[in-house]
Amino acid sequence: MDNEIKYNAEKKRKQENTKMLTPRVLIYIFAISHVAEATLTIGAFNIQRLSDSKMEDPTILKQVAQILVRFDVATIEEVIHPDAMRRVLEEVNRVGGPYHMTMSGELGRSVYKEHLAIIYRTDKVRLRNHVTYPDHEDAFEREPFSALFHTIESSVTTFGLMGVHLRPDGVREEIDALARAYEHAAGVFHTKNFIIAGDFNADCRYLSNRAYHNTVLWNDDRFTFLVDTDADSTASHNTDCAYDRFVVTGAIDSAVVSGSVRVYNFETGLHLSYEEALGISDHYPIQMQLQ
Numbered sequence: 001m002d003n004e005i006k007y008n009a010e011k012k013r014k015q016e017n018t019k020m021l022t023p024r025v026l027i028y029i030f031a032i033s034h035v036a037e038a039t040l041t042i043g044a045f046n047i048q049r050l051s052d053s054k055m056e057d058p059t060i061l062k063q064v065a066q067i068l069v070r071f072d073v074a075t076i077e078e079v080i081h082p083d084a085m086r087r088v089l090e091e092v093n094r095v096g097g098p099y100h101m102t103m104s105g106e107l108g109r110s111v112y113k114e115h116l117a118i119i120y121r122t123d124k125v126r127l128r129n130h131v132t133y134p135d136h137e138d139a140f141e142r143e144p145f146s147a148l149f150h151t152i153e154s155s156v157t158t159f160g161l162m163g164v165h166l167r168p169d170g171v172r173e174e175i176d177a178l179a180r181a182y183e184h185a186a187g188v189f190h191t192k193n194f195i196i197a198g199d200f201n202a203d204c205r206y207l208s209n210r211a212y213h214n215t216v217l218w219n220d221d222r223f224t225f226l227v228d229t230d231a232d233s234t235a236s237h238n239t240d241c242a243y244d245r246f247v248v249t250g251a252i253d254s255a256v257v258s259g260s261v262r263v264y265n266f267e268t269g270l271h272l273s274y275e276e277a278l279g280i281s282d283h284y285p286i287q288m289q290l291q
Helices: 002-019 023-037 060-066 082-096 169-191 274-279
Strands: 040-050 073-079 099-103 115-121 125-132 145-151 158-165 194-199 246-250 286-290
Touching: 023 158, 040 060, 040 082, 040 158, 040 194, 040 246, 060 082, 060 274, 073 082, 073 158, 073 194, 082 115, 082 194, 099 125, 115 125, 115 145, 125 169, 145 169, 158 169, 169 194, 246 286
Parallel strands: 040 073, 158 194
Antiparallel strands: 040 286, 073 115, 099 115, 125 145, 145 158, 194 246
16 A cells, blocks of 8 residues: 555656646657667669650559658769659559659760669658769769758768669779769768768679778778678679769768668569569669668
8 A cells, every 4th residue: 555655656756747848848759769779771773774765664653662661861873854753753642652853854874874862751851952073074974963961860861862774794993982972972962971872783793802901991090881792782683783872071971871872683572473574674772771
């Protein structure tokens, strides 16, 4: 009986203390606890030749949307037709929105052009700015495209996401030039917290492990590579290449959730046949989480 009286007295005291907290303090406490529990899922996906004709197939369109809703923010490479990407965005919002996007202009030196797109959940992040690298030295076939985001879903509240699609026969030179592209975007956005994501083509016949570990980016202490060289981000059963990569800087490195960096195999994840999977892309997307 005495224990019950003590318990009720303690309960009453805590309730009274809670009433004394101002609304501002309560909001602050909620925000801190929310950030501690929240995570943000980042993705990068080379959707092979994302064109109007490809997205006219309702099955492929639905499958692409099912993949993309896994991510809160994601870069998308090989966007051939902007209208096709807008159609994808509509389907993504139908499946599991709310999403919006930002997209680069046409990129490429030759007749072949493509766009880099970044989609994002508007209830998880806010887009603050975007910029395409002004490649005055013509170092890139396709200039990196970056977006600045603000969020309360991660301990890193402000970060840049740079989408890249490096040229296969110029991987070494373009990886080395990424440091300059990062410095430009970091200066524009006024933050050192960056995720560089996309199709690096940094493996197999395009770049040996020895050359990879001799690149400027790998040997610069500001940058951390997250996807292991033994990963396989190719959908073909005949290849085993870690073409797609995440590279992080600033506070992002310590905010990455342990064990969250991986390749998403949509062939098994969506229970597709091999032929159906290749109809979507010859790349699997990569993903990571920020806490």
